[in-house]
Amino acid sequence: MDYIVELRNVxxxxxxxxxxVEALRGASLNVKAGQFLAIAGQxxxxxxxxxxxVGGMDRPTSGEIRVDGADISNLDRAGQDAYRLRKVGFVxxxxxxxxxFTAFQNVEMPLLLAGGMTxxxxxxxxxxxxxxxxxxxxxxxxxxxxxxxxxxxVAIARAVVKRPPLVLADEPTANLDSRTSTVVVDLIRSxxxxxxxxxxxxxxxxxxxxxxxxxxxxxxxxxxDSGAAA
Ligand code: ADP
Ligand code: MG
Numbered sequence: 001m002d003y004i005v006e007l008r009n010v011x012x013x014x015x016x017x018x019x020x021v022e023a024l025r026g027a028s029l030n031v032k033a034g035q036f037l038a039i040a041g042q043x044x045x046x047x048x049x050x051x052x053x054v055g056g057m058d059r060p061t062s063g064e065i066r067v068d069g070a071d072i073s074n075l076d077r078a079g080q081d082a083y084r085l086r087k088v089g090f091v092x093x094x095x096x097x098x099x100x101f102t103a104f105q106n107v108e109m110p111l112l113l114a115g116g117m118t119x120x121x122x123x124x125x126x127x128x129x130x131x132x133x134x135x136x137x138x139x140x141x142x143x144x145x146x147x148x149x150x151x152x153x154v155a156i157a158r159a160v161v162k163r164p165p166l167v168l169a170d171e172p173t174a175n176l177d178s179r180t181s182t183v184v185v186d187l188i189r190s191x192x193x194x195x196x197x198x199x200x201x202x203x204x205x206x207x208x209x210x211x212x213x214x215x216x217x218x219x220x221x222x223x224x225d226s227g228a229a230a
Pocket of ligand 1: 014015016021022023041042043044045046047048049050
C-alpha cells in the first residue's frame with residue numbers, strides 16, 4: 001500500500017530556557033492518498049507541531065517523515081522551501097492573508113512564486129478557483145472587505161491553486177462561528193476529489209471529526225490509538 005504521508009516514531013522537543021518540552025512522543029501515522037483525515041485533540045496535544053513537521057516548516061528531533069515517497073525529516077532550509085513549494089498547501093487558523101492584496105492577488109501569489117506561467121494563464125486559473133470556492137464576484141476585494149468565512153475560502157483557494165498533493169489545515173474553523181464553520185468544512189471536504197489532493201486537518205471541535213474519512217485523536221504528543229489510519 002502506498003501512503004502519501006508516513007510518520008514513524010516521530011519525536012519533537014522544544015527547548016524553553018533549560019526546560020525541554022516534549023511536544024511529540026513517538027507518533028506514527030499512515031495517510032492514504034486522496035483521504036480526508038481529521039486530527040482531533042485538546043489544546044497542547046501536539047496537533048500544530050505535527051502539521052508543521054509534515055509541512056516542512058520544522059524538523060523532528062528524531063523519527064522519520066515521508067511525504068509522497070521522499071524523506072523530509074532532515075531537509076535543510078532550502079530543501080524545506082523547495083519541498084513546500086512543490087508539495088504542500090497550508091490553511092491556517094488565522095487565515096494569514098496578505099492584507100494589502102486583493103483576494104485575486106492572494107490566490108495568485110503561489111503561482112507567481114512557482115513561476116512558469118504567463119499573467120493570462122495565471123488569471124484563468126485564479127478566476128476558476130475563486131469561482132469554485134464561491135467568490136467569483138469578490139475577486140477584487142481585500143481581506144478587510146470580506147467576512148471571516150470568505151477570508152478562509154480565499155485561503156483555501158490559495159492552498160490548492162498549485163494543485164499540491166497534500167493540503168494541511170490547522171484548526172481552519174477555530175475563528176469561525178458554527179454555521180460558517182460548516183460551510184468551510186464542506187468546502188474543504190470537496191477538495192480531495194476536485195483537486196486530486198489529500199487533506200489533513202486538525203480540530204478541537206468533536207463534531208467536525210465525524211465528517212472526515214478517517215479521524216485520529218492526539219493526547220500528550222501521541223495518537224491515542226497508535227498506528228491509526230492505516
Ligand atoms: P496543539 O496544536 O494541539 O494545541 P501544539 O503542537 O501547539 O499543540 O503544542 C504541543 C506542546 O508543545 C504544548 O505543550 C506546547 O506548549 C508546546 N510547544 C509548542 N510550540 C512550542 C514552542 N515553539 N516552544 C516551546 N514549546 C512549544
Ligand atoms: Mg495548534
